[in-house]
Amino acid sequence: MVRSFRLIMGEWDPWMNMAIDEAVMYARGMGSAPDTVRLYVFSPSAVTIGYFQSLSATVNTELAKGLGVPVVRRISGGGAVYHDEFGEVTYSVVLPEERVPRDFEESFRYLTEAVVRAARKLGLPAKYVPLNDVVVEGRKISGQAQARKKGVVLQHGTFMYATDVDRLASLLTPPAAKLADKGVSSIKERVITASQYLGRRVSKDEVIKAFTEAFEEVLDAEAMPGRLTPLELDLAKSLRWKYSSAEWLRLRP
């Protein structure tokens, strides 16, 4: 391996996590940041929704408020995700567009291969299902989303190793037509965690190790532990205001 990528790990609040992903994308586009993979945790647990999603049609906002679970709109498309502080690792990968296939499905297939490989390292018979899911025996364990700006691709996604699926099912309200298309009647039937499948408590550290190795393989590059630059941090702090604003959250009420 001659190539390398910056690996950043850590826990941030939900708004800052989304702000950092966007800041790294801009910094990469300006040439002031390297190719980057982040492996991170939402603290506190939160729901993120896709850029084009309706807030009220997607999330039980009253329940989220009652439980103290923040809801944040992403810059990326895709669906709603429950990020469990104690059972979910989120990854993001930031690369120049020329490193990623242009076609939607091909680009998801390429970058999501890291998720599939990480899951297999943990002993899960995972496979990619277009457009943006990873499933284990037909049940979703990971969803991905992408944004593209300034010649850079950001893909971020979720990996549920011990997510509280009851809480997930109570917070997310997918349209019936979407569940029916997947052949299920409830979201709980549709998802699975690594711990559920393996019948043991999978740890966050195992997941992080598996993802680090998997990204090294897929990107054919060595992970170099690093941190955000002062520019990225400043940018992220500014962008955090957007993510925590009611206007952004209610872009599609």
Place this chain on the structure above:
Amino acid sequence: MRDGVAERKVPGGKFVRVRAYLTDDCSFTDLVVEGDFFAYPPDAIDGLAERVRGKALAESIKAIDEALEGVSLGGVDAKTIRSLVEEAFRKACGNGE
């Protein structure tokens, strides 16, 4: 004021819902396209409402076609969005304009 909603889970693709808001004489006042699809640049979807405001159906469809030309869509295509706009319009206004 009138409004109509049309939605579809695209087979093998994503969920899309269109909300059309119209005046009593059936020209668009607002148009919202929402769902778990992908689009680059996203502003092209955000800007559809502005493109159709004050227009009747035929003109609006033309404006939507123009706006979506060259937009990269994932999990939905321009034809589906156009057909949902038509469906939402007809729910609000029937076949009349």
